[in-house]
Amino acid sequence: MTGLLPARVIGQPLERADGMAKVTGTATYAAEHPVPGLTHLHPVQATIARGRVSAVDTAQAEALDGVIAVLTPANAPRLASTEDPELAVLQSDEVAFRGQVIGAVVATTPEIARHAAGLVQVSYVEQPHDVALRPDRADLYAPDKVNPAFPTDTEQGDVPSALADAAVRLDQTYTTAWYHNNPMEPHATIASWDGGDLTLHDSTQGVTAVRDTVAPVLGVAPERVRVICPHVGGGFGSKGQPHVHLVLAALAAKAVGRPVRLVVTRQQMFALVGYRTPTIQRIRMGADRTGRLTAISVDVVEQTSRIKEFAEQTAVPARMMYAAPHRRTTHRLAALDVPVPSWMRAPGECPGMFGLETAVDEMAAACGLDPIEFRVRNEPERDPETGRPFSSRNLVACLREGARRFGWAHRDPTPRARREAGWLVGTGVAASTYPAGRIAGSSVTIRFGPDRRYQVETAAADLGTGTWTALRQIAADALGVDYAEVDLRIGDTALPPASVAGGSTGIASWGSAVLDAAEAFRDKFGANPSEGDEASGGMPDNPHTERYAMHAFGAQFAEVRVREDTGEIRVSRLLGVFAAGRIVNPRTARSQFIGGMTMGLSMALHEQSVLDQRFGHIVNHDLAEYHIAANADVAELEAHWIDEHDPYVNPLGTKGIGEIGIVGTAAAISNAAHHATGVRVRDLPITLDKFL
């Protein structure tokens, strides 16, 4: 790899190419595609958490005017593969969690379908269910790996002896709540069959992945499935993999011989499209008298579903954040009668860095050190567990720059030292990190069109992240032409395949393929191509991947105010500084960072899915009671970044920015709350009762 692509359009704060269409309501989302003869589906969901459907009476539903079909496990078409139990809808009468799809009504209108679904009478043979996540369960097990493919456990040195010998010790347990992804646009699919060809308009983070997952489930060749998704109203990981509604829509469309639309309701999203597992993190640390860590140990307990495993990689960031000769991490799972957990913005790093960065704050205080100085003192020279050098690591620069911008210098570290008109005021800091990865499998075609414009095509996704704009910027620089001369087409499996928009890998992966295609195009046709000239490219392997540890870093600063009499907590300031390689578009990047930080604030103070163990049911399954930070919850919010030149991560030098913004925010807030009140909150969310 030679130097990075010189930036001309890259780095410019261009407005979103899709912005006008979105704000004027002309951007077409999955459920809005006009399809002639459309019918509407409403699922029937299990009202028990474990057992078997013994009888279904569909007579009343079928008698309703406008009802086209009522599907149950007894009459639904068979799937070609039931290998993925989450997707094997209506293939058996077993109930594995409350809210599971056990039937479906297809009708001429959504209202009729919904009403009729309520008329379906279901009888069950119920079995006792178990939904209680506890760290002392006898049936906890070690998964083979944690998401996406990290080792489950790691161990170096002798942690017990190091802890026993440590001058300063910590042994605390931190917990994060059960969280549900709540993008503005609910999951939606329109499925239409034309003979053996299936078209899916689906709200997804990756049309190629949807096609390749769903085709074998339905027993259709992938080339006979077309998935279309030009715009996504958010996903946060929940649209990174197909969920049951997608298969259900396709199955129902086959059964009724007409196109079927399924819009998952907000309440249904709390059972059907994934969520972040609650985590229990026992963290032990030892340090010497100078504040150098000698041991770091993180033992995580979390849940998965009984039907399908998902293991959140919560302890993984503890493997590379800080130096210490003795270290261990473990993940243990309880398989419960609950819906299938899945990706939610920064799986692993997000909950894991709440525990780790709160523990670090506690250790810094115990060592009598400023929390920034404590972190600087424990910076590793190399990735502590792999021994690889970092391709670039600018955590210290982020901490210093953040401290300067935030005004950290004159902070009195004493808790409860600052009072303003009945409010206790405190400030806190936490680090953030996210791996800088790429996913293989993308290709890009560039064609010189009849209008003498460059058409750049790949099946990438824009889930509100800025892909429509950023990929065009990259293509313009890669071709050496103006941004206005480039047309981009994404979000359609009729285009060359692309990797999923997940793991903050989108721009690095697709962008690398754009560069490769542009190079091929220029090599073949030079700077004066003719109409119809065309070249394709993919993502070349990066030999540096095996040699370097590649991560983005950041520092989050928070100021909180806690009412002395009521415990009400407000976050009055949040400031993040990130080192995430080259920033392709400062305008959309800022939006990513502050979006992530806002979601972190929401996690810190508000979000919590409340389980009623008697029924295995999330009781606050709507936006009225599952509160997500609103404008009134967010005061001053700033995101900055430092110029970072990383020649190893990929030829663009980008590290990915979709997820790092959420990482560490909750810890910065809980650390600030401790500084304000002297109360250490180790269990999210930080609600007012915890200060009383």
Ligand code: MOS
């Ligand atoms: Mo992100 S949770 O990897 O879509």
